Amino acid sequence: MLATDRSFARLVDYGGGTVSPEIFSSPELYEQELEQIFARCWLFVGHESQIPNPGDFIRSRMGEEQVIVTRDRQHQIHVLLNSCPHRGNMVCRYDQGNALGFQCSFHGWVFNSAGELVTLPQSGDGYDHMRKEEWGLMRAKVEVFQGSIWATWDHSAPSFLEYLGGCDAYLKTSFVDADGSDNGAEILGSPMKWRIGMNWKVPMPDYDIPHAWTTHRSLAVGLGVGPSGAPIERGPDGGYVGRLGRRNTMQVSFPEGHTTAVEVPSDHANGAWPDSGEYDDWPIIRQYLRDKYEARKMRLGVLASQEEGPHVFPNLGFFGRVIRVLHPEGPASTEMWSYFLVDKAAPQAVKDAMARYYEHWYGPGGMTQKDDMENWYVLTRWTKGHMTRKLRLNAQLGLGKPPLDGPSTFGLPGLWAPSYSDENTRRFYQRWAEVMQARAWDDLRVKDTVR
Ligand code: FES
Numbered sequence: 041m042l043a044t045d046r047s048f049a050r051l052v053d054y055g056g057g058t059v060s061p062e063i064f065s066s067p068e069l070y071e072q073e074l075e076q077i078f079a080r081c082w083l084f085v086g087h088e089s090q091i092p093n094p095g096d097f098i099r100s101r102m103g104e105e106q107v108i109v110t111r112d113r114q115h116q117i118h119v120l121l122n123s124c125p126h127r128g129n130m131v132c133r134y135d136q137g138n139a140l141g142f143q144c145s146f147h148g149w150v151f152n153s154a155g156e157l158v159t160l161p162q163s164g165d166g167y168d169h170m171r172k173e174e175w176g177l178m179r180a181k182v183e184v185f186q187g188s189i190w191a192t193w194d195h196s197a198p199s200f201l202e203y204l205g206g207c208d209a210y211l212k213t214s215f216v217d218a219d220g221s222d223n224g225a226e227i228l229g230s231p232m233k234w235r236i237g238m239n240w241k242v243p244m245p246d247y248d249i250p251h252a253w254t255t256h257r258s259l260a261v262g263l264g265v266g267p268s269g270a271p272i273e274r275g276p277d278g279g280y281v282g283r284l285g286r287r288n289t290m291q292v293s294f295p296e297g298h299t300t301a302v303e304v305p306s307d308h309a310n311g312a313w314p315d316s317g318e319y320d321d322w323p324i325i326r327q328y329l330r331d332k333y334e335a336r337k338m339r340l341g342v343l344a345s346q347e348e349g350p351h352v353f354p355n356l357g358f359f360g361r362v363i364r365v366l367h368p369e370g371p372a373s374t375e376m377w378s379y380f381l382v383d384k385a386a387p388q389a390v391k392d393a394m395a396r397y398y399e400h401w402y403g404p405g406g407m408t409q410k411d412d413m414e415n416w417y418v419l420t421r422w423t424k425g426h427m428t429r430k431l432r433l434n435a436q437l438g439l440g441k442p443p444l445d446g447p448s449t450f451g452l453p454g455l456w457a458p459s460y461s462d463e464n465t466r467r468f469y470q471r472w473a474e475v476m477q478a479r480a481w482d483d484l485r486v487k488d489t490v491r
């Protein structure tokens with residue numbers, strides 16, 4: 041269903057830097073998002089470390105749908121719709137476990153971990169005409185990227201690498217070991233999950249630096265409640281000042297709708313991580329990262345100092361090595377899932393310290409998320425009124441300054457804008473409007489990706 045009566049040029053004006061609040065409240069647009077975005081885009085569903093053995097499974101989400109992510113006897117990974125093709129009952133009710141089959145609790149149909157229908161209780165008794173191979177669980181197209189598992193319902197979608205455009209370099213950096221070696225990360229425990237009454241797009245993308253001085257004022261006024269126990273300071277030009285001086289971070293975006301924040305490559309930046317001050321009160325983490333840093337620089341070059349993973353369109357974000365996925369549950373409700381990434385090979389004491397650090401900073405009661413969630417909820421609740429919907433919301437910071445070309449200016453991919461800019465926000469909504477209107481992937485292929 042396409043909302044053909046709506047002009048997307050009115051809903052999102054990239055050149056003018058405004059969006060309509062209707063995109064946060066309209067039930068028709070929400071239905072269209074489920075079809076145009078969540079049934080077609082590549083979505084993060086989990087990590088290989090959650091299902092290391094044959095028979096292992098986790099329950100995950102794709103849009104409003106539940107999926108089962110499994111590893112079969114041949115070690116192949118599958119992403120299966122958690123809906124029985126008999127009468128639509130849920131086939132798997134556990135969040136995780138090990139089982140080579142799933143028996144539906146309604147009439148007992150049994151599916152193996154590849155999603156094939158293997159047993160029918162009444163098989164010789166009236167089902168002789170039925171071809172079992174036509175009645176398996178619906179399967180998504182799956183790709184694994186540095187251990188992370190991605191799926192799409194659209195079998196005509198481009199490869200995941202093409203979908204990422206030039207963003208793959210930054211995403212890869214998030215899943216390597218602290219020393220830069222491939223596939224070094226694992227998920228610690230199960231994701232934290234909580235529900236909030238907001239539209240799923242509100243926190244995307246989250247490199248809105250100016251909000252920090254107001255929303256997170258308790259961190260900025262010297263209360264000493266940040267993870268390092270120190271206040272965040274504001275520099276003379278408004279930039280963030282870390283313990284090593286001003287951090288020169290810029291916003292980076294891609295025509296494919298992905299966004300990130302990148303430290304400008306420089307000798308200074310190359311020495312900043314792990315000694316940015318972030319871990320001053322977490323000496324065990326700081327020492328672990330210090331010990332790995334020379335090897336990391338050898339393997340990753342200028343990307344070694346990147347701390348922040350990218351936001352991948354449509355609904356995945358990173359805070360450092362915390363993955364946050366926004367699952368829609370209606371125009372005004374979202375389930376937030378946070379996964380904590382750690383190095384597989386790290387000593388247990390370091391993993392434990394990382395878990396405490398992540399909870400302290402990014403969990404639902406963490407120092408930043410609870411400030412943010414208050415605004416996200418109120419914004420969603422009060423932008424659906426008849427008059428409020430007529431407003432234009434402003435994303436004009438830095439408008440009129442074309443972003444710099446990353447490859448020729450910095451030797452790194454993407455379109456680069458100052459950290460004080462709404463460029464990433466404008467880019468996200470520009471892509472949102474494109475995907476909402478496109479009838480097929482051929483209309484969406486980005487010709488001038490910035491690698
Ligand atoms: S609904 Fe699943 S076996 Fe009938």
Ligand SMILES: [Fe+2]
Binds near residue numbers: 251408412
């Ligand atoms: Fe925030």
